[in-house]
Amino acid sequence: MERWPIAGAFVIARGAKTKAEVVVAEVTEGEHTGRGEAVPYARYGESVDSVLAQLHEARPLVESGGARGALQALPPGAARNALDCALWDLEAKLAGVRAWELAGRARLDPVKTCLTISLGSPQEMAEAARRAGRC
Secondary structure, three states: OEEEEEEEEEEEOOEEEEEEEEEEEEEEEOOEEEEEEEOOOHHHOOOHHHHHHHHHHHHHHHHOOOOHHHHHHOOOOHHHHHHHHHHHHHHHHHHOOOHHHHOOOOOOOOOOOOOOOOOOOHHHHHHHHHHHOOO
16 A cells, blocks of 8 residues: 655545555566556445455465456456556566557557546635646
């Protein structure tokens, strides 16, 4: 688990966060390590501890050479996502290709994304939107 501080606080109707807690899955074969990560969401009944427990339960599956398809045995959520990403990353590194090539997809161009402005006074939110527009 990695904990990353948030500059200030991220505030939405359900609460405020001052840090992001990220669960990291790493799978190693030989000299290569695949890495994936996900954020557990309490809204979906997840916690750092529950996601780490699911990853530990999946360890024998991975160590026995279970393919990515076997991950369907895990419930949908952060643990399955982090482990799936780690396995894609590892397989791509072992093959010496990019993950998008391994998946048989065309290269993805950068895409525009959205971000959520924290709740605050109208002036604070306007300033945050102005700063975000300069990113």
